[in-house]
Amino acid sequence: MPPSAAETEGGDGTPPAAASDASSYSGESGSESGSGPGPRTKRKPGRKPGRPKKRARPAPAAEPAPVNTEVPFKVVPTARAKGRKARDDDDIDAAFSYSIQPRALWDGLERFRHFVIGDEKFSVDDHVFVNHSNVVQEGVLTDPHEYWVGRILEIRAQDASHVYVKINWMYWPNELPDGRQYYHGKKELVASNHVDVIDAMSVSGRATVTHWLETDEDDNIKDLFWRQRYDSYSGELKPVRKHCTCQRFYNPDTTMIRCASCKIWLHEICLIKELIRAYRGQLDAAGVNIAFYKNLGAKRRAGKKGRARDGNDELAEQVYGPIDIVVTDDSHRAVYRDRADTECTLPLRCMACRADIV
Structure with missing residues (x-):
């Protein structure tokens, strides 16, 4: 009270x-x-x-x-x-x-x-x-x-x-x-x-x-x-640490994955986009809706539907799409479901050092 x-x-x-x-x-x-x-x-x-x-x-x-x-x-x-x-x-x-x-x-x-x-x-x-x-x-x-x-x-x-x-x-x-x-x-x-x-x-x-x-x-x-x-007197907002190969900031309400080899922190959405680039044919054949990620965070002009997107909206909150990165105590893996609703996995690879993320 x-x-x-x-x-x-x-x-x-x-x-x-x-x-x-x-x-x-x-x-x-x-x-x-x-x-x-x-x-x-x-x-x-x-x-x-x-x-x-x-x-x-x-x-x-x-x-x-x-x-x-x-x-x-x-x-x-x-x-x-x-x-x-x-x-x-x-x-x-x-x-x-x-x-x-x-x-x-x-x-x-x-x-x-x-x-x-x-x-x-x-x-x-x-x-x-x-x-x-x-x-x-x-x-x-x-x-x-x-x-x-x-x-x-x-x-x-x-x-x-x-x-x-x-x-x-x-x-x-x-x-x-x-x-x-x-x-x-x-x-x-x-x-x-x-x-x-x-x-x-x-x-x-x-x-x-x-x-x-x-x-x-x-x-x-x-x-x-x-x-x-x-600084409330000069109006300056001090910068925070940049992460990932995209060199953008981190919202703690979202997920980041750490590469054990080069120690860099990677945005989950950046890892997923790298998977789409590397396994596009396999994902298309499985019927995965990769179009979900196509314009996610892309810059566009403000129109009748609202304000302009700044290109960083994809990092503003957790993204739940057809590809999920599952994190356990001893492994990291990307998971999706094919046309037969079977769970399939893809390996994760660091975009910085190209090492496998396990």
Whole structure:
């Protein structure tokens, strides 16, 4: 259930049980949370948040607070400091410089490592869902796309009714200026350097977000993830890794096959098109509908039937056609059915090194 009241940790001498480790915040090192990688994943966990340097004084006792009260702070970008380099990929403060105005008011607030809404505790470096409006949504969170997503950088409070969160926003791909691209997965977020200060009561719940590194060999992503960065001030969307002999990107909602010989990852649809080229006569004789793949992903002009296809649509989602590539623990094979409805197989061959994929 969404929270009904905000609490900073501690109280009038009787802090809640979870408040025994409340500490002043003394750093903003990056961190990624999420379940461990499953088969075929390409990600690594980030750094854990550093230990606080000192204990915090108990915050004021919890009191009911209005939802999304007016936030008197504004994040203002400033010039990048010379010689500053990011310590890691999550070091948002080293990626660009900003100030929070009015500075004196912000500096006068006390820092905390945690805050509590209802019976849920939120900490620095947690990813959270944030409501779009002042209305708290009732019920269990079912569709993450109905919320904004961000990472908590800092927590400050004046009292229990005025708790503020400095948050680093993650973007849903459809929120980008050019919208969702063919390689963006359904659970994909895009990291950014967009920072805001929000009221703690606008936080709806904790989000599990994983930093997916495409250099790994597995890609079974169960939770929300990010692999790409967006500079919200310059409008630049950082590139992601290219794959396959086609040198296009990878949508994790689709299948890729790894060649054990040259270690390259190949799009399933590219392998199928190579099979059609190599075994066209055999497939025609068997009555396989290879016309299904003829114009798949081909560029065409927009007409009365809708927008123009960009040539990458075939990689935007899993393709289910008359030829299927079956992957098991110890083999890969292409399967199709002939005119007699008999299952037939074809060997797979890497388009890069020409080695058999077994």
